[in-house]
Amino acid sequence: MIDSVPLILTVDDDPHLLDIIEHHVSEWGYKHCGVENPSQMWEELEKTIPGAILLDIALGEEDGTAILCQLKERFPAVPVLMITANASIEAAVNSLKSGAYDFICKPLDFKRLHIEIDKAIKHNQLSLQVKAFQSASRRNDFHGMIGRSEPMKRVYRLIEAVASTDASVLLLGETGTGKELTARAIHECSKRNEGPFIAVNAPAIPHELIESALFGHEKGSFTGAHQRHIGYCEQANGGTLFLDEICEMNYNVQAKLLRFLQDHEVQRVGAKSSKSVDVRVIAATNRNPNKQIENSKLREDFFYRLSVVSISLASLKERDGDIGLLTRYFLDLATAKYGRGMTSISQEAMRHLETYDWPGNIRQLEHIIDQVVITNNSNELTVQMLPDEILKGRYQAASPPIGVQEVGKAKKSALSVQKMESNLIKQALELTAGSIADAAEQLGFSEATLYRKIKKYGIVRKYV
Amino acid sequence: MKDKQDNQNQNENRQPNSKDSSKEKWSMLKQKYLRDLPDQLNGIKSTLEADDYSKIKKQAHRIKGTSGTYKLKNISKGVAQLEGHADDRNREAIVNIIHKVMQLVEAETDKLETHSLSAALNSEGGIND
Structure with a gap:
């Protein structure tokens, strides 16, 4: 099932607060999961990667800031919004220094919380896209062609x-x-x-x-x-x-x-x-x-x-060693395109990919990686996510030959990269209200490079 | 034709819009919270018997944040004072505040129940019209 609605995970020891947050967050169109302690939080994080986490600083006997540090170590890309009933500057500074996306005081102002959650999710998606794009660009070995075989x-x-x-x-x-x-x-x-x-x-x-x-x-x-x-x-x-x-x-x-x-x-x-x-x-x-x-x-x-x-x-099966490279490349592109956090591939999954025949060649591989990333919200591509034809190790004549898609559907990698770069720049400009300096920082470009790329792609800055 | 239109109008009256149902849900959650608050305040009393002031502070802190979020400002303010008295280990002041906050909880519960009742009556009247 395709599931692209971001999940908001709230960690607070008061179930009544979880109730009211869930009520609002669901109204804003997000999915919500409320947990009362860190061990429940880690359990949830095993199952799915949320779009953002709301974390109470005072969690009974546990220190929210210490949990924040562990979260940032294991899930650096997920934005964490700290919530507290004690609005001290020191607590706010400590949270931000430890990697919190922002700091929100109780009583919760739900209008502000809505804005902050929206911003955090957009920021997270953009960061993932920038990272994936940079990674994909580095692999762009020869004019958009991937392969060292x-x-x-x-x-x-x-x-x-x-x-x-x-x-x-x-x-x-x-x-x-x-x-x-x-x-x-x-x-x-x-x-x-x-x-x-x-x-x-x-x-x-x-x-x-x-x-x-x-x-x-x-x-x-x-x-x-x-x-x-x-x-x-x-x-x-x-x-x-x-x-x-x-x-x-x-x-x-x-x-x-x-x-x-x-x-x-x-x-x-x-x-x-x-x-x-x-x-x-x-x-x-x-x-x-x-x-x-x-x-x-x-x-x-x-x-x-x-x-x-x-x-x-x-053909792809004749290109010894290239399947791994191409899989990583398409995984980076797909996670960026669909705003997902799937960053690794299990060894078993890679073994299946490397031993499959690939009758539809690179286009089929790209299609399958896209499909896996869209339909799974996990940080690792595992063997269970692969389609039957890959697991059985042979091409099934009954399923439509993925390589023979109608014209226009075939995405060309070089074009995808350029289109993605242009989209990322547009998103960064939108998120920074058109500020070249801020957008350049988010994208990891110099301002001059950003100006050049804006000109190259004919991007119009709406907010300036 | 007219009957069909009347039925349609009646159905529209019966269907709560999403704003109404959201308010209703909010009100239900608030009632649920108010019902639970006396237990939480009694919990503070028990902790006071054990002289565990740091735990009292944490319990009060939790009520302060959540009651404020439910827009129960007076309760939130009262419990904030209790948090301060926990710092001073002032047993008498804590007992007094718990008592006052209990009264505020009762008053808020009455207010909300009256409001819900009149809302329900209005809604029934709307259907009969």
Whole structure:
């Protein structure tokens, strides 16, 4: 069951106070759990990680500040709001020094408590996201590509070699092996990296529209052409055009693309003249091109024109040692994306992940980690959380092939990281009412870096 | 058509809105707390027999915070004084305050019960109208 409502855990030795806090906290839309002593609190923390903890300083014979220190040691990310009926400056300072998020006096002012809980939860989610993002960014080994296995090292070498040329490249690999990511890496390493990167997924475009989508059309050139359309080949001028699943394009379109590869000229449908463009083409297929040629699905001349250089991407099971790296990377991304605190993986769970076949490759791994993080609010990914197909160690034909998702659902890691960074900056600015200095501190950036990133992502500061 | 509309209006009258039900819940919790307070105050009396002033302070401290949160200001203030007398180990003052706070608890209970009763009567009248 998906459960994204944060839990507020209150520790106070007066059950009547727990009653009234529960009454309010539930009205604010949070889940609540009230416990009367620290041992009950530790028991609860074994089961779930709360979004915030309300902790009474005077817990019968126990000292709340000492418990706070233990909490911060074991659950540093969870914000703890201290509550007390004795409002002394000394107690407040001691609590804050010991890592309390804030200090609230009894009698409780529920309007203030509501604001503080909301703030603490948002702050906690942002901190988790920043941490996970930084961790994910550090693992971003090669232009968003993760992996240190021999097949990947070979791919990195090939990318660097072809990036300095304008040669067409054909990427071969099973679904979910990172063909678009590889195409982006070639683009980013090349002198065209300031230009556009246009990705075209052929199966996603209806056959009757593909020519117009690729080459554009003039207004009125056919029924429904209400205005001029600039095609992908023209949009990619000065940059890179990535044609995914080329074997799904019909022969006629392949012939037109072949001509485009030869003379680098685009003629919009209905146009009287053609236009010269400077485009590098990278194509990809998950099928065996030779078989496709035999079956008349791929033009031989088009194939040879495209595969000046061809790069084969290894399946995940062939990438020895990369599953662990990728799992950690996707876990960091997912915890940041969904505001969860799952930071570790049990050895047994990792063993299952490493021995599974991964027919949907990296995309399937990403999907499964997302699924586990969304449906479990725990600090460790354990074997019990893994889907049956992983536990049984084989792919179940009955379940939908995760790697073959519809176009657009496939998240590209490099893009995810950039989008996440942009989202984190927006959240930090919102939380700090637009203060660059405060937001930069929260995010661990310098102010200059933050300014640069705000400009890069086109973020508007609403509160200034 | 009119009957249908009348029924609808009647149903709307019967359905307590979320604000009302929240107030009702708050009132119930407060009543529950007031019912329990005499036991807590008697607990302080027992502790006084054992001359355990530091425990008295803790017991009073707890009542001070919770009663204040339930907006029982007079009770909270009274118990705050009791906390001070525990520091001074002033047995007589503690006994007096417990007595006064007991009276405040009774008064608050009466007030709340009267309020609840009139609210219930009003609500019944609303249905009969």
